Amino acid sequence: MIKKLQDKLHLEIPLTKLMQLNIKEYNEHELITTAPLSININDKGTAFGGSLSTITIISSWSMCWLISESLGYDSKNIVVIKNTNNYLKPVTKDIFCHTIKPTQKEIQIVKEKLEKKGSASLTIQSKIIEDDQVCVEFEGVYVIKL
């Protein structure tokens, strides 16, 4: 599933390949994505805000895609409709983004909405963490349509 997601992103969303976004791990708690500092650097030698925003947006999008796949849907229409980023500390090394998996109860609600209405919205949170400290907090609202 990770390989399918990685290939999909790099093939269909060229910026994810250019910024060298990689899917590192997906487990029952979270999705971990990474990107090297070198290509995502800014004028201050730390990670560029645009790269930080992009990795959070696409990682939370990826969580929606993984949930949609796990429910047996091959949704081609998952979109972000709103997001907020708080930049708490500069990121000084390669970027690691942790996207929190919704609870089984939340996923069940998504499943029911998709079955009944053909669409569902989901609020997803990602955090960019360096040396156990949260550098960026992200929250995005996504809509999945069948």
Added chain:
Amino acid sequence: MIKKLQDKLHLEIPLTKLMQLNIKEYNEHELITTAPLSININDKGTAFGGSLSTITIISSWSMCWLISESLGYDSKNIVVIKNTNNYLKPVTKDIFCHTIKPTQKEIQIVKEKLEKKGSASLTIQSKIIEDDQVCVEFEGVYVIKL
């Protein structure tokens, strides 16, 4: 000034070059930036949310840089600390981002804060517009430090 900004971005923030961000115009009302759809496309054939977020973040950052330069400062420390994006409509063509220039009164307050405290915060708004319709609304809070 536009050339200096363009060169600075492409040289110091490689993602802006990879996504082919260009500074199109800077006048008394706004800064207009563009990026081609082709390289910033998503799986649905419209502009990628990460690219839309990035162009708004860097365009509003650029407005802060232009203001800092116009006040005679060569600030090397302008950072985004918070941003919000609302995605109202998909972007189906090349991306055009309009960043609103703060009023002279707001710029005067920034000048006074920089003189007195050596730092100032600024809230900047960018909009991505296609066929006279706002597709993305952005608001970012930036800090300029001397």
